Amino acid sequence: xxxxxxxxxxxxxxxxxxxxxxxxxxxxxxxxxxxxxxxxxxxxxxxxxxxxxxxxxxxxxxxxxxxxxxxxxxxxxxxxxxxxxxxxxxxxxxxxxxxxxxxxxxxxxxxxxxxxxxxxxxxxxxxxxxxxxxxxxxxxxxxxxxxxxxxxxxxxxxxxxxxxxxxxxxxxxxxxxxxxxxxxxxxxxxxxxxxxxxxxxxxxxxxxxxxxxxxxxxxxxxxxxxxxxxxxxxxxxxxxxxxxxxxxxxxxxxxxxxxxxxxxxxxxxxxxxxxxxxxxxxxxxxxxxxxxxxxxxxxxxxxxxxxxxxx
Amino acid sequence: xxxxxxxxxxxxxxxxxxxxxxxxxxxxxxxxxxxxxxxxxxxxxxxxxxxxxxxxxxxxxxxxxxxxxxxxxxxxxxxxxxxxxxxxxxxxxxxxxxxxxxxxxxxxxxxxxxxxxxxxxxxxxxxxxxxxxxxxxxxxxxxxxxxxxxxxxxxxxxxxxxxxxxxxxxxxxxxxxxxxxxxxxxxxxxxxxxxxxxxxxxxxxxxxxxxxxxxxxxxxxxxxxxxxxxxxxxxxxxxxxxxxxxxxxxxxxxxxxxxxxxxxxxxxxxxxxxxxxxxxxxxxxxxxxxxx
Numbered sequence: 001x002x003x004x005x006x007x008x009x010x011x012x013x014x015x016x017x018x019x020x021x022x023x024x025x026x027x028x029x030x031x032x033x034x035x036x037x038x039x040x041x042x043x044x045x046x047x048x049x050x051x052x053x054x055x056x057x058x059x060x061x062x063x064x065x066x067x068x069x070x071x072x073x074x075x076x077x078x079x080x081x082x083x084x085x086x087x088x089x090x091x092x093x094x095x096x097x098x099x100x101x102x103x104x105x106x107x108x109x110x111x112x113x114x115x116x117x118x119x120x121x122x123x124x125x126x127x128x129x130x131x132x133x134x135x136x137x138x139x140x141x142x143x144x145x146x147x148x149x150x151x152x153x154x155x156x157x158x159x160x161x162x163x164x165x166x167x168x169x170x171x172x173x174x175x176x177x178x179x180x181x182x183x184x185x186x187x188x189x190x191x192x193x194x195x196x197x198x199x200x201x202x203x204x205x206x207x208x209x210x211x212x213x214x215x216x217x218x219x220x221x222x223x224x225x226x227x228x229x230x231x232x233x234x235x236x237x238x239x240x241x242x243x244x245x246x247x248x249x250x251x252x253x254x255x256x257x258x259x260x261x262x263x264x265x266x267x268x269x270x271x272x273x274x275x276x277x278x279x280x281x282x283x284x285x286x287x288x289x290x291x292x293x294x295x296x297x298x299x300x301x302x303x304x305x306x307x308x309x310x311x
Numbered sequence: 312x313x314x315x316x317x318x319x320x321x322x323x324x325x326x327x328x329x330x331x332x333x334x335x336x337x338x339x340x341x342x343x344x345x346x347x348x349x350x351x352x353x354x355x356x357x358x359x360x361x362x363x364x365x366x367x368x369x370x371x372x373x374x375x376x377x378x379x380x381x382x383x384x385x386x387x388x389x390x391x392x393x394x395x396x397x398x399x400x401x402x403x404x405x406x407x408x409x410x411x412x413x414x415x416x417x418x419x420x421x422x423x424x425x426x427x428x429x430x431x432x433x434x435x436x437x438x439x440x441x442x443x444x445x446x447x448x449x450x451x452x453x454x455x456x457x458x459x460x461x462x463x464x465x466x467x468x469x470x471x472x473x474x475x476x477x478x479x480x481x482x483x484x485x486x487x488x489x490x491x492x493x494x495x496x497x498x499x500x501x502x503x504x505x506x507x508x509x510x511x512x513x514x515x516x517x518x519x520x521x522x523x524x525x526x527x528x529x530x531x532x533x534x535x536x537x538x539x540x541x542x543x544x545x546x547x548x549x550x551x552x553x554x555x556x557x558x559x560x561x562x563x564x565x566x567x568x569x570x571x572x573x574x575x576x577x578x579x580x581x582x583x584x585x586x587x588x589x590x591x592x593x594x595x596x597x598x599x600x601x602x603x
Contacts, residue, residue: 253602305504
């Protein structure tokens with residue numbers, strides 16, 4: 001029975017500068033020691049992990065500077081002379097040595113044009129084009145280990161707001177996502193196509209937003225995924241049993257759907273440190289048989305500041 | 312001693328009780344730092360006048376206090392009828408408003424409201440200053456000093472605050488100084504742990520300080536970490552160094568070893584197996600969360 005091991009990360013909120021100033025006013029921002037620890041873990045586990053999946057909010061803003069800083073974390077070459085080969089020559093962390101699949105997608109912050117939270121920024125699509133090439137609202141599939149004989153397909157759907165007017169309630173545009181019918185149809189259609197073409201391949205959906213999170217846990221209206229019900233309904237019909245997501249900065253795993261058939265694996269924030277956040281990374285072992293995901297076993301590793309690593 | 316001096320001493324000499332300062336709760340459960348100070352001659356004038364008159368005019372009170380303490384504009388009877396109240400202009404570490412009350416013929420009470428968060432910080436620093444596991448906490452002086460020496464963002468902090476409030480409406484922008492204090496504490500502790508880890512991995516000695524100041528390498532890292540202006544970081548680094556030297560005069564234990572002062576220099580002492588990574592090959596089966 002094929003088994004894959006993936007590292008699920010989310011919500012880095014990388015910035016190009018003014019980390020402390022932003023943090024002081026309560027904006028979510030990465031912690032540099034945490035980021036460095038992630039790079040070290042990725043380097044040391046690189047032979048034991050099949051893929052890294054990142055469910056959005058890699059940058060804190062969708063402007064060119066923050067997005068470029070986020071990209072640097074993925075592609076900057078390490079200092080080849082260093083005894084810490086997960087750091088570049090300026091001692092900045094990088095996961096470039098990983099060398100295998102990195103599955104990623106934009107979150108709401110990656111699409112912010114500015115601090116006012118106006119959605120629709122395109123710098124993410126420009127800078128991350130080798131990872132995400134389907135634009136705003138796109139659906140993209142990743143095949144692991146490869147497209148010729150995939151064991152697992154992760155289908156990512158960008159449900160960030162198309163326009164500020166699509167939000168609901170006051171300041172909803174800052175944190176809400178929306179299940180648009182056309183995008184959902186695309187997602188379902190892609191799922192059906194992959195199921196037909198690769199009958200032995202397991203399928204996982206990945207979004208940034210956590211569907212129906214507010215039905216099980218505390219979540220303010222400004223953070224919810226609008227029309228979550230439609231997504232879950234279609235997931236059940238399509239036989240998709242597992243959805244990866246992030247956004248809430250809370251590590252939760254819950255079962256939802258009319259027939260309680262869809263597991264939501266909501267990742268905590270990988271690199272922000274706030275008292276209300278779960279600073280966690282997640283190791284997920286995925287077992288697949290005859291095109292069906294039999295089980296997913298997860299370990300949630302929490303940040304330990306004393307040891308400066310995740311345990 | 313003026314109240315300014317008292318407050319400064321409260322801040323700087325946290326292990327000592329100055330003028331009987333204590334933390335008390337009022338009827339509504341709010342926390343007050345209460346300082347008993349000797350009564351000044353100008354204050355005698357106010358209270359003596361009250362003995363002769365059934366009611367003291369507010370104007371007279373304010374004028375007297377303003378002449379005696381140019382920064383003060385508040386007078387009230389603590390716990391009794393409010394005569395007048397205005398915000399205090401004095402710069403002090405914790406509170407925004409100070410009230411005065413007459414404790415006895417010899418003493419006045421100066422009481423300042425503090426939030427629960429600051430009360431815990433103050434209590435903690437009072438009782439755990441000698442605790443070897445205590446994390447470094449920058450003084451109020453250092454926190455205030457750092458702000459003008461930090462690289463200024465493109466947008467003003469006040470604008471960032473407004474936007475943060477919009478994005479996260481339930482977040483609080485109160486206690487900015489406290490937030491910054493916590494962030495600095497986190498960053499300095501992070502710097503030490505990073506140095507320890509680097510020494511552990513590379514097996515190389517890392518010089519933290521030399522001739523009563525940080526080594527050049529550590530200076531660069533702190534400048535970047537605290538986002539200081541690289542052209543003028545000296546005042547912050549000097550004060551930070553002084554506070555760290557005082558802090559580490561009591562050996563501070565960490566999970567990876569210790570922070571100590573040796574021959575007047577800051578040093579790290581590492582344990583043999585100071586750092587370890589989560590072992591993927593020996594995972595405790597109880598840790599798996601299984602979803603089928």
